[in-house]
Amino acid sequence: MIKAAVVGASGYIGGELIRLLWEHPEAEITALVSRRYEGEKVHRVHPNLRGLNLRFTGPKELDADVIFLSVPHGTSMRIIDDYAGSSKVIDMSADFRVPLELYREYYGEHLRPELLEEFVYGLPELHRDEIRRAELIANPGCNSTAVILALHPFRDLVDEATVDLKVGSSAGGRKGGLPRMHPERSNAVRVYRTHHHRHEAEILNETGVRAHLTVHSVDLVRGLMATMYLRIESDRREIYRRLLGYLKEPFVRIVKDRRGIQRLPDPKYLIGSNFVDIGFECDENNGRVILFSALDNLMKGGAGQAVQNMNLTFSLEETTGLRRLPIYPV
Amino acid sequence: MAECPVCGFRIDLNEVQVHEVVECPACGSELEIVSIDPMVLEELPEIEEDWGE
Numbered sequence: 001m002i003k004a005a006v007v008g009a010s011g012y013i014g015g016e017l018i019r020l021l022w023e024h025p026e027a028e029i030t031a032l033v034s035r036r037y038e039g040e041k042v043h044r045v046h047p048n049l050r051g052l053n054l055r056f057t058g059p060k061e062l063d064a065d066v067i068f069l070s071v072p073h074g075t076s077m078r079i080i081d082d083y084a085g086s087s088k089v090i091d092m093s094a095d096f097r098v099p100l101e102l103y104r105e106y107y108g109e110h111l112r113p114e115l116l117e118e119f120v121y122g123l124p125e126l127h128r129d130e131i132r133r134a135e136l137i138a139n140p141g142c143n144s145t146a147v148i149l150a151l152h153p154f155r156d157l158v159d160e161a162t163v164d165l166k167v168g169s170s171a172g173g174r175k176g177g178l179p180r181m182h183p184e185r186s187n188a189v190r191v192y193r194t195h196h197h198r199h200e201a202e203i204l205n206e207t208g209v210r211a212h213l214t215v216h217s218v219d220l221v222r223g224l225m226a227t228m229y230l231r232i233e234s235d236r237r238e239i240y241r242r243l244l245g246y247l248k249e250p251f252v253r254i255v256k257d258r259r260g261i262q263r264l265p266d267p268k269y270l271i272g273s274n275f276v277d278i279g280f281e282c283d284e285n286n287g288r289v290i291l292f293s294a295l296d297n298l299m300k301g302g303a304g305q306a307v308q309n310m311n312l313t314f315s316l317e318e319t320t321g322l323r324r325l326p327i328y329p330v
Numbered sequence: 331m332a333e334c335p336v337c338g339f340r341i342d343l344n345e346v347q348v349h350e351v352v353e354c355p356a357c358g359s360e361l362e363i364v365s366i367d368p369m370v371l372e373e374l375p376e377i378e379e380d381w382g383e
Contacts (some may be wrong), residue, residue: 240337244356254357258376 002314005031006062007083008071009056012170013092015046016303022052024307024321026314029054031062066090066310072173077111084115090306090311090329096138097121098201106201114131122309124318125149125249126206141311142171142301146226147211147264149252150278150293151250154230162229166190167192167271168220168267171297188218207234212328218240221299221316222330228291236282239289243278250319251300251308255279265294272296272327274304296326332369334359343369 006017009032021027021069032042038058038136043050059082067083069076069091076093083089094107103110108117120134121127123145131137140148147163169185178184197213204210211228246252255265255277262269276295281292295301304322311320332341339356342361346352350363351374361371 236336239339240357244337246338247356257358258374259360 002027002310003030003063003065003320004028004034004068004310005062005066005087006068006070007033007059008069008075008092009043009097010034010037011070011174012298013302013306014070015028015049016298017070017306018042018046018049018052018054020303020307020321022049026316026320027310029061031055031057033062034319035059041100046185046189046293055209056247064086066314067155068174068306069093073107079113080112080115080330084136085092088134088310089120090139090309091137092139092302092306094138094141094198094202096136098205102201102205106196106198112225121202121206122305123148123206124190124305124312126250127150128312130319131309134313137309137313139302139306140202141199141225142167142224142295142297143199143213143215144206145305146224146293146295147199147203147213147228147303148206149246149276150226150291151203151207151209151211151230153245154232154291155209157232157234158209158230159234160231161209162178163211163213163229164227164229165213165215166218166220166225168219168225170221171301172217174177181328185217185219187219188217189219191215191219194324199221220267222271223298224295224297224301225267226291226293227264229295230289230291231287232289233287234282234289235284238303239282243280246278251275253277263294264316267294267296268330269328270294270296270326272299273324274299274308274322276300332371334361336361336373341371342379 005028028137034056037056042054064087066088072084073093089323100113119136119138120130122137193215251274256279257263264279279292281290334354337357338357360374364370
């Protein structure tokens with residue numbers, strides 16, 4: 001069994017990691033670290049996990065083969081020395097996802113630049129073989145995963161893309177404050193970031209496409225939808241040909257239907273699963289292709305992808321513990 | 331073998347009949363077999379959805 005620990009286990013991604021690891025047939029949870037909730041029963045913070053008889057611990061030396069760092073951006077690079085070396089590390093933050101030059105452009109100074117090259121970008125569809133050999137994995141976030149997987153097949157056709165993102169509230173973590181109160185948050189379509197979003201750095205690094213992200217917080221708890229507008233003179237068959245490179249990917253579904261309730265990707269139909277759904281439409285009169293990409297931000301956009309990376313780096317079948325269908329209706 | 335008219339995927343078809351509807355294993359499109367010899371497939375028409383616009 002793989003001994004797994006989660007540092008920063010009280011957040012939404014942390015809670016989702018606990019749910020997945022608890023049910024994983026080849027993993028056992030050895031520690032759930034939370035400074036704030038040290039000693040507290042886990043279900044007091046994650047009520048869906050009642051009955052597991054787990055408690056949070058404080059920071060300590062961990063008995064683990066793999067440690068998931070589920071801490072805020074900027075924290076991972078401060079605490080990485082406490083955990084790397086004896087265990088594999090899967091970092092959920094953005095601290096080790098891009099080269100130094102891009103990091104400086106989008107984030108500022110890096111505290112551990114010498115470690116950047118040791119991390120592998122944990123997007124299995126693009127870096128499967130490197131992940132299998134990796135000791136340190138930088139797990140991509142939800143925005144990046146949705147956009148990179150959709151844009152990657154078209155990276156030789158475009159160098160820019162306009163991207164509209166709609167994200168659920170859980171993507172913002174467990175922070176409080178007036179803007180997040182229910183009367184303010186409910187029914188809102190709030191522009192969260194107009195431009196120069198930090199995750200543009202990852203997208204540029206992985207695809208070579210300079211994506212211009214505008215992010216909206218919408219009235220969902222889970223789920224993310226990316227709509228991408230590309231200047232491409234192409235037809236339906238060519239777009240299909242490129243996307244069908246994902247045909248053998250276990251967690252990528254091409255969704256483009258002419259019948260039924262769902263015609264194009266919609267996060268509603270994949271909540272709780274590790275799928276990312278990608279679809280498109282050709283606007284041939286105007287020389288455009290519109291791409292759509294949807295995922296559950298806590299699964300393929302977070303904890304699910306991290307477990308997929310764990311499976312790869314421990315030579316397990318990639319889908320182990322992740323073969324779950326979406327919950328419907330939600 | 332026949333080519334999906336939507337995505338170009340080569341589909342292995344055995345013992346099918348004219349007017350039978352098959353699904354492309356690659357893109358999922360529903361295709362009607364309009365001719366066996368030569369094998370000709372056509373995409374089923376889109377069912378329009380009225381979303382109240």
